[in-house]
Amino acid sequence: MTRTLFTPDHEEFRSLVKGFISREIAPNSEKWNERGLVDKAVYKAAAEAGVLGFSVPTEYGGLGIDDFRYNVLVTEELARHGSGGVALTLLNDIIAPYLLRLTDEAQRQRWLTKLAAGEMTWAIAMSEPAAGSDLAGARTSAHRDGDEWVINGQKTFISNGILSDAVVVLCRTDPEAGHKGFSLIVVEDGTPGFERGRKLDKIGLRAQDTAELFFSDCRVPASNLLGTEGRGFYHLMENLPSERLAIAVGAIAGAETIFDTTKKYAKDRVAFGQSIGSFQHNRFTIAEMSTELDIARIYVDSLIERVLDDTLTAVDAAKAKWWCTELHKKVVDQCLQLHGGYGYMLEYPVARAYQDVRISTILGGTTEIMKDLIGRDMGF
Template sequence: MKRLVMEPEHEAFRETVRQFIDRELIPNAERWESDRLVDRSAFVAAGKYGLIGFNMPEQYGGGGVDDFRFNAVIDEEIARYGGPAPSLSLQNDVVGPYFSSLANDEQKDRWLPGIISGELIVAVAMTEPGAGSDLAGIRTSAIRDGDDWIINGAKTFISSGINGDLVVVVCRTDPEAGHKGFTLLVVEAGMEGFSRGRKLDKMGLHYQDTAELAFENVRVPSANLLGKEGRGFYHLMHNLPSERLSIAVSAIAGARETWRQTLQYAKDRKAFGQSIGSFQHNRFLLAEMDTELEIGEQYIDRCLQAVVDGELTAVEASKAKWWCTETAKKVIDGCVQLHGGYGYMTEYRVARDYMDNRIMTIFGGTTEIMKDIIGRDLGL
């Protein structure tokens, strides 16, 4: 079906993203997969193509276009490519908005040009060894010491944890204030007491930089406070809907490409003298997958239009996140089955997709948390 939400400028931007993938990512994919890490130079290359900070002010080198449909185009094309890539969704959809919307003028002068050029890689440190989806369980503390803050604690599962230059750390600054006791502080690479643990060995997405972080009496100047003291929890809640929509976009786009390749495999692969796709059971499976993916695609486009109109709610984003990621998981699992033994071989994309996709129902808020948000909205 024709995508009514996208305009000609978005499709022109899509061609730019595809050129970036063809020229900068594909030639390096095998090496990055082997190294299990994408080079920092890939972020700088993305900056030169205008793929970072297009939604940030022009005075800092950004594109000055705050239109989430451009974010979605990048997410879709990177997902369809399905290989090693810099975490542009983290830069544009997840962490970048904290800097563009919460930073004061001095901080913007200091940080935005580097973020937009790709020379400064950003990260956000929320999850802790004992606190995942329950952000209220965060124990990393920040205590005032004159004009500075002293941070102590540990974080885990932090995307861009190894290469991150600017880490937005969620800290508990008032143990007695509940949700009003959290503050966002920017820890910069090289600050004394800030250390990075091992690069975590994950089931999939091996090339992505995920790490443990430790903070031992890290002295952070008050000039690195992002947003307002005591408002950290609310700053996080404000940005989570766009992060969850971004995950939904990537999940469905990636699963659509897995399905497309599986459809071709079902046409080409022969068994008992005919293509495996011609068996009624397999034909039904592929038809069901196609239908479910299109339903997801249509809901995502509805959510994208809601973002444009300034109407997307946390509940709608939660619906998109859980349904699209669970659908993608189901579709990719079915595609592995249709490939038979070859679906278990990592030389086939479908096997890598199976491993890479599994995290989608977990990060950014688990399926169970999404359903709880929706259920609470129903008055339950």
Template sequence: MRRDIYTADHDAFRDTVRTFAEREIIPHHEKWESDGIVPRELWTAAGRQGLLCVDLPEKFGGAGLDDFRYHAIIAEELAYARASGVGFVVHNDMAVPYLTRLATDEQKERWFAGLVSGERIAAIAMSEPAAGSDLQGIATTAKRDGDDYILNGQKTFITNGINADIAIVLARTDPDAAHLGFSLLAVERGMPGFERGRNLDKIGMKAQDTAELFFNDVRVPAANLIGEEGRGFIYLMEGLPRERLAIAVAGIAASQKIFDLTVDYVRQRSAFGRSIGKFQNVRMDMAEMKTELTVTQTFVDKCIVSLNAGDLDVTEAAMSKWWATELQKRVVDRCVQLHGGYGYMAEYPVAKAYIDTRAQTIYGGTTEIMKEIIGRSLDL
């Protein structure tokens, strides 16, 4: 479909990202899936190419482009490349934005250059074994002790968790203050008591390191407090719309890629002496998917423009995340069916997409939570 939200500068940047994916990611992604992790060298290569934190100031090596469309292009191109194991989107759009908005000048000097170069990899640590979508159920605690916080607890399902040099951790700093009792702390690699558990064995997205994190009396300097104490939950609520939109962007792009591959397949595959694309039921399936993809892309693009303008609200972000990821599941499932037996073969991209897609409606807030957010906005 024709999209009018991108300029010639964006198109040039897309060419750069696509070339990088073709040279640096696609030839190696199968090995990384076997390894269960992406090498740190990829991150520094991406940093040299200007693909990390393009919105950070030029003085730290960034491009100073306060324009989410550049990050959206990265998410789209990684999805088109079927590079589900590369955690750039988590770094760019889920973790670092908290620092972009809230970091002190001293923190910026310490961290920003490394985040742009890829020498520092960021993760956001919210989910716990007993607290996923219900963030107010978080049990990790941080108690002030002089110039430090003493951090204790456990996080799980943390993307970039093994590679992370900075984990932005949501912890309870005041057990009696309800939603005003949470704070964000930047926990850095090497802090005593900060330990990583196993690299979790997921059914899909195998190259993406997803870890358990443990905090055993970790002394986190008060200088690593992100923003103000007690406002961590509020900061998360402010940051989640961008995170959810980033997931929606990747979801619709991944759907489009599998759809395009399926168009080629049904043109070439023959049955009963003709291309299966000539059968009416196949054409109807393809027509329905094409329409749903076009409508969804239009809405996601509207949300991208709204985010850039600073007025993407929580409800629209929830709508985009819910609809795009559920559509992704439907499209991939139908494309597997259209591939027949080949769709069930692991070497076919559509089969791999079928497994990788399943997490999309879970992380970043489940579909059920997205519907609850939308429902609450109706004030029924």
């Protein structure tokens, strides 16, 4: 279907992203997947290519591009290649907005310049063993001791947890203040009392390192507070709509890619003397997927436009997030079925997609949490 979101400049940038993926990611994907870790040098290469940190102002080494459509292009092309292990979306769509919005000048000089240069990779640590969707239940604590914060606690399911040079940690800084008792504190690699635990063994997205993190009397300078003390929970909520929309963007792009390869397979694969796509049941299945993907694409593109005019709401993004990730999961499952036994073989993209897609309805807020948010907004 024809999309009207993008100008020739955007399409030129898309070509740049495709070139970067074919040059720096595609030749290494299998190696990274087997190892469970990407090469850190890919982030320096991404910065040099202009596909990392482009939203950072020029005075801090970025390109000064304040246009969410550029984020969309990176997310879409990574999803189409199946490059979920490379954390460019994490850095561009989650970390960069926090650093742009919440840092003071000294912090920008310390952190933004290195992010834009690909010299400093990041993670954000929210989830804990007993607090996933319920972030208000987080127990990791930080208390002020002179010119330092002292952090104690544990985080888990942290994307980029092994490779990160710095971690934004959600800490409870006032145990009596409820939602107003959380703060965001940056912990840099090598800080005494900060240890990385296991690199977790996952079903899919195996090249994306996911880790446990431990903090034991971990002392960081008071200047590592990100944003306002006591506003950490609200800082997280401010960025969640665009984060969840980014997940929806990747879900649709990934689903469309597997659908396109399956259409070709259904035309080429012959059974009982005819292409398998010509059987009525299969033809109906393909028609349904095509329709659902087009409808989802129109909705997601409309929300991208709302980001541009600053009218995207948390409910808009929640609707996109749950629907598109559930659709992605459904499309991949149906496409694998159409491949028959070949769909179960990892040499076929649909098999790898089947492994990778399962987390999408969980990360960034589960489908159930999204529906609850929407229902509450309707007064139920």
